[in-house]
Amino acid sequence: MKSTPLQTALPSDNHALALGFSGTLGNIDAYISAVNRLPMLSHDEEISLSKKLRENNDLAAAQELVLSHLRLVVSIARGYLGYGLPHADLIQEGNIGLMKAVKRFDPDQGVRLVSYAMHWIKAEMHEYILKNWRLVKVATTKAQRKLFFNLRSHKVGLDAMTPAQVNELAKTLNVKQEEVIEMETRLSGRDIALEAPSDNDDEKFAPIAYLSSDMQEPTKVLEAQHYDKLQSEGLEFALTKLDDRSRRIVEARWLANDDGSGATLHELAAEFGVSAERIRQIEAVALKKMKGSLAAYA
Structure with missing residues (x-):
């Protein structure tokens, strides 16, 4: 958290200290306790201060x-704890909304500040939740936002919604049934740590262990493509640089079968009417020449 809710909402001066703030409140529980001790304003006091x-x-x-409405922010923030975000951060965002409301409040409209401020406080909290609840945005349209913040209250228990419940909620919020099903699925999901939380052998198989792949690294991809090219075009190029006998020997020895079980030296010796040692010498010279051809091709 960038700063405490107190630091965001309150100037550090004698008036604030006199109302119960020590200036050193860093604990959220202490902050809430101090906020709840702050005096409320009467309607007349509120109008006078606003003017x-x-x-x-x-x-x-x-x-x-x-100051007199900070307890309202704490109360509203408590209703959004189910999204798993820090209570202090929710309060901090709500305090920003409260200050915006105070700045824009018109006392001549005949509305109490508490009613006017609720909209601004919730708007800031909603924006914070949508940006931080998941790495991937879950609500981008106005209808999806409404669905996001109403789905939990419409669900009964932890079980998945029935088709009838999905249909009813879709009609109530004016969204498609598919959107209700998708949002429920995303809300019921759980964030998973990519790395194992400890060195315990039973916990080492975290997603990072099987999601990562060196073969997707750009350098590895280029190397694989280069190797495949050498295996096809490069090899064919190197074979064209051999005489017919040398090419026949290399192909029979190394390229005839995929499992590497090519012709033996004695079989080729019988075919060409020379000794097995002579076949070995021709093969060695041919392979050396092919290596040079491949290097030139690369």
């Missing part, structure tokens, strides 16, 4: 408005 902020840009009035 001071609008007409005179009174930052002390803005601070008091923010």
Whole structure:
């Protein structure tokens, strides 16, 4: 977390300290406890402070408005803990929304700040959740966002939704049944650590062990392509540089069968009417010449 919720929401001055903040609150539980002890504002006090902020840009009035509604942020953040994100981070994002609400609040509209601020607080938390809940975005349209934040409350228990429940939710939220099924599947999934959490032999088979592949590394791919080319075009090029007898010997000895069980020296010696040692010498010279041809081709 970049900073504590207290650091985001509160200037460090004597007024804040007098309201119960020591200036050294780093623990989330201590922060929540201190927030809940802050005094609430009456409707008249709220209007007076809001007008001071609008007409005179009174930052002390803005601070008091923010302080008195921090408990609202804590309460709203508690409702989003099911997404597995840090409580303190949710509060921090909500505090940003609260400050935006205080800045834009119009006391002449006859609406209490608490009602107006809820929209801004939830909007900031929603944005944070959608960006950080999973590495891959799970909701990109307005309808998908609505589905994302309503699916949990519409599900009954931990079992998968029945076709009737899927159909009902799709109609309620005005989305396709396929989108409901897909979102439920993604929400019910679990993040898995790529690396094993310990050196325990039973836990060493983490995804990183079987997801990684050296063969997909660019250099390895190029090497494999180069090798395949040498095995086909390069080999054919090298064979064309041999005389007929040398080519016949090399092909019979090494290229006749895929399992490497080619002709023997004695079989070729009988075919050409020479000794087995002479066949071995011709083969050695031919292979050396092919090696030079392959190097030139590469």
